[in-house]
Amino acid sequence: MKIALAQINPTVGDFAGNRDRILEYAARGAELGADLVVFPELAVCGYPPADFLEKSTFVAKAGHTVAELAEWTRAPGRPSILCGTVMPTNVPVGKQVKNVAALLSGGRVRFVQQKMLLPFYDVFDEQRYFEPAAHQQLIEIGEKPLAITICEDAWNDKDFWPRQLYPVDPVESLMEEWQKERVKEQRIILNISASPYWHGKAQVREDMLAALAERHGAYVMMVNQVGGNDSLIFDGSSLVIGPDGKVAARGASFKEDLVFFDTDAPAVSAAKPWDETVATWSALVLGTRDYVRKCGFKKVLVGLSGGIDSALVAAIAVEALGVENVVGIGMPSEYSSLGSIADARKLAKNLGIRFELLPIHEVFAQYQHVLKPLFAGTPFGLAEENLQARIRGSLLMALSNKFGALVLTTGNKSEMSVGYCTLYGDMVGALAVIGDVFKTRVYSLSRYANREREIIPQATLEKPPSAELRPEQKDSDSLPPYDVLDPILDAYVERYCSAEQIAEEQNLDVALVRSVQKLVEQSEYKRQQAAPVLKVTRKSFGMGRRFPIAVKVQV
Structure with missing residues (x-):
């Protein structure tokens, strides 16, 4: 199967601009002979849309844009489009919207996969808005079955993480269905993502997807958003990983790119050294x-x-x-x-x-x-x-x-x-x-x-x-000198270590550590009145780090 991963830079609420970007890259994918062109999570409306999701007009505009994109696929010879968008749940109970991957083909929305795992930590607030999927299912394109997942849905592998955050693993469920129905078919797991950058995350993401590919004997293809939206920066770095766990293709980092891959003509991509100073x-x-x-x-x-x-x-x-x-x-x-x-x-x-x-x-x-x-x-x-x-x-x-x-x-x-x-x-x-x-x-x-x-x-x-x-x-x-202060701050602000842990770990006077902690808390x-901060570490100041102002505690 010929698949193009289009890591684009959408803007929240710019439906016309996002539509044109999607169509531009879909056309480029068509020129390469792609059967399917895949776009990031919520590419239609931009990520993260936050409380715009509570506006019915915003959700309606997303629906109109999806219809326009679907119409593009009506012409003979054009590839299918898989793109992230928001849709209404149209149910009387629960959240009003769902985060979905919409498969557009033949001029219509042929299939919708709803996101199941909704992160609610660090900068993520998806449980505030979205209704989680109750189940997942495979879909066929040209008689080729595909397992479609959305970002966090691929991040709960019990064999990779020491502790699972969720009681279910959507990928495992999809692979169990595959085992029952399509045992001999080549396995392809697609993941559309809006995965923000922080120091070291690209390697963690690659290692995690490689473990997933090896465990299930599948091609894992992840397309990630690129660009900045407020404090968040998305690095792209889309990946195709073969069943052997080796990277077969990779997208550029911090710029738009189109990654083309033919599963019938696999290759191995050269390892890409990741310098964190250059990345930052x-x-x-x-x-x-x-x-x-x-x-x-x-x-x-x-x-x-x-x-x-x-x-x-x-x-x-x-x-x-x-x-x-x-x-x-x-x-x-x-x-x-x-x-x-x-x-x-x-x-x-x-x-x-x-x-x-x-x-x-x-x-x-x-x-x-x-x-x-x-x-x-x-x-x-x-x-x-x-x-x-x-x-x-x-x-x-x-x-x-x-x-x-x-x-x-x-x-x-x-x-x-x-x-x-x-x-x-x-x-x-x-x-x-x-x-x-x-x-x-x-x-x-x-x-x-x-x-x-x-x-x-x-x-x-x-x-x-x-x-x-x-x-x-x-x-x-x-x-204190910055070469003393910064390790203390790293341990306290980013890793939540106690004063005693920091003092022992860094061979410091615990009184010095406590004095720094006091400055942080005060x-x-x-x-909370500062300008938005560009996030480049695991724990930055802003929406991902939430502490009260009026406190009397040091821990």
Whole structure:
């Protein structure tokens, strides 16, 4: 059987655009002689649609779009289409919609497979919306039987995972049906997915699907969505794995692709080395590009301090949007070093972007003058430091309003974890590009940015991190060194380890670990007011990590 896997980049709610993308790739599949062209989970409406699923007009538009796609298949010689969409359940009890894979052939919806396993963890919220399937069944195309699954339906193999999340395994049920009815037929398991990226997931996904293929003696074909939708980034990386567990074909990562495979002429794909620094860079570039463009904007503003975080964000933005769409704004105060201003200028020159300097000395002095009667008798401290950050935030937002450019925030995950950031100051903006990147990883990504030539100045890479909000300030004045802090945060924020576990594991004083934990807990109110964070780790700040603000507990 000749199958084309079309990993496309849909936009939530853009039914016309998604339809045209599907038809474009269906036509490309037809040119290759495909019998079937397969598209990702909810490709018709975009993933994740969230509460749009509760709007009957949204669901109705999905139905109209599916009808248009089905009509395309009416013409002789055209391949069938298998695509993900939402459909009404039309039942009096239970959820109103279902997540389905619709097989379109001969001008009609020939078959619908409903998703059975609905994830309700991390960023997933599918049990909120969808009615799960009660059963699964095989379908034939050209006398070839197919087992169709949707994303999570393939993620419950008892032989791969130490603990199953669900009491049923849709793939196992489909293979039992195959064993009863089609014993001699070549086994093909199709999986349409919207599987978001995080560090290490691509390898886990490949290993899991390979184990599934070997266990059932089947071809496993997974087509995955690509692109960014809000905080989530989808890497594509679609796969065809043979019954021997070896990868027979693979799609590109972080860009659209069409993977063609003929089960009657199998091949083995060369192993693809997976570098997590390159993958993270690609994810952040894609996530930034899609967030800006899908929100209807072209240009972005980045406050350039001369530090490494803002330098990295600017470099990512340039690759994502082009030099003509990125503007750097320097906003030095009396505490900004001449070196930092020079580094910001040099970065802008290296990137080729427009750079504007807006000194805040006079504005800061005026604020202090206005506040002087109330601040009388108090020492210079956090209020004055944060005031500088808030002046900068106000200037950036004024420019955003005036010129219609989104502000990209520059805080990293280490800072957001412990609250080393200013609410309504450096946290203002539309997107936290590196909000899921620990400081130590910021350096590795910055070195990658310089892979071909110097983009980020060497002085920026070498100087001690500083917010420059008071004389001779350094991050290490308030925080442990980042090579100590980041492993603690990784263990506590991403793996939920206790203070005692972290102290023992990392050979640290438990009091130090508890002090870091306290900073994390005290900063929850800031994170819940932060810009959306591009997710590149297993546990990022945002909808996948849910904690109350008012608490009195350390665990």
